[in-house]
Amino acid sequence: MNAPLVDMPEAAARRVEPGRFITFEGGEGAGKSTQARLLAAHLEQAGIRAIVTREPGGSPRAEALRSALLAGKAADLGPFGEAVLFGAARIDHIDTLIRPALAGGAWVVCDRFADSTRAYQGAAGKAKPELIAMLERIVVGPMRPDLTILLDLDPEAGLARARARGGDAAVDRFEGEQLAFHVALRSAFLEIAAKEPARVRIVDAALAPDEIADRIWTIVRDAFPAVLKQGAA
Numbered sequence: 001m002n003a004p005l006v007d008m009p010e011a012a013a014r015r016v017e018p019g020r021f022i023t024f025e026g027g028e029g030a031g032k033s034t035q036a037r038l039l040a041a042h043l044e045q046a047g048i049r050a051i052v053t054r055e056p057g058g059s060p061r062a063e064a065l066r067s068a069l070l071a072g073k074a075a076d077l078g079p080f081g082e083a084v085l086f087g088a089a090r091i092d093h094i095d096t097l098i099r100p101a102l103a104g105g106a107w108v109v110c111d112r113f114a115d116s117t118r119a120y121q122g123a124a125g126k127a128k129p130e131l132i133a134m135l136e137r138i139v140v141g142p143m144r145p146d147l148t149i150l151l152d153l154d155p156e157a158g159l160a161r162a163r164a165r166g167g168d169a170a171v172d173r174f175e176g177e178q179l180a181f182h183v184a185l186r187s188a189f190l191e192i193a194a195k196e197p198a199r200v201r202i203v204d205a206a207l208a209p210d211e212i213a214d215r216i217w218t219i220v221r222d223a224f225p226a227v228l229k230q231g232a233a
């Protein structure tokens with residue numbers, strides 16, 4: 001027989017519904033950070049607490065690793081060595097920000113996550129796929145995204161956008177890779193989407209930003225219908 005509600009331990013009665021974990025992925029210049037911010041604003045309008053974060057980074061220790069990684073200081077370690085450092089940053093980000101936020105009921109919108117390691121260090125960087133998969137299991141554990149938005153864009157257009165955005169600043173470690181790297185990267189992301197269609201949804205990043213945001217909102221509402229009523233916001 002079920003215990004009456006008034007007899008429930010206080011902690012259980014106060015138990016909050018965990019938040020959802022949504023990641024954005026794609027090549028350079030696809031507009032992920034803009035769209036991550038717009039999605040979080042949309043969620044907030046719908047009454048959902050949302051946190052925007054990014055990788056590499058998102059926590060003080062991971063941001064320190066980000067500076068080294070994007071400056072190319074780990075490039076000599078080779079693609080798997082770099083993947084291990086992206087993994088170290090990710091462990092700290094999960095432990096100090098993502099897991100506590102989700103447990104507290106906030107939704108976490110993250111600009112890049114483990115698919116970026118699969119695509120950048122794995123497919124395009126040519127680290128052994130079985131090593132990347134093993135590393136992902138160790139680093140991420142059960143912390144898989146509930147939904148991933150892949151912003152897909154022709155690499156030449158993406159690199160042009162990223163360079164225009166960067167102005168006179170020197171290109172970072174990965175923007176500086178040859179076009180062939182970015183072409184391989186795009187195929188890798190599309191392959192991940194093809195393998196995991198329930199989690200990864202592709203959005204055409206060549207569209208206008210407002211149109212992209214509308215499409216993303218439709219995908220998010222469809223993915224979480226019980227939380228986000230069709231008519232909301």
Ligand code: TYD
Nearest residue numbers: 027028029055056086112113116117120174
């Ligand atoms: P960032 O300036 O955030 O680039 P973008 O705006 O394209 O997201 O730099 C992050 C870079 O780090 C980007 O080039 C992708 C790369 N990266 C990896 O190579 N592996 C990873 O696991 C992650 C998270 C990022």
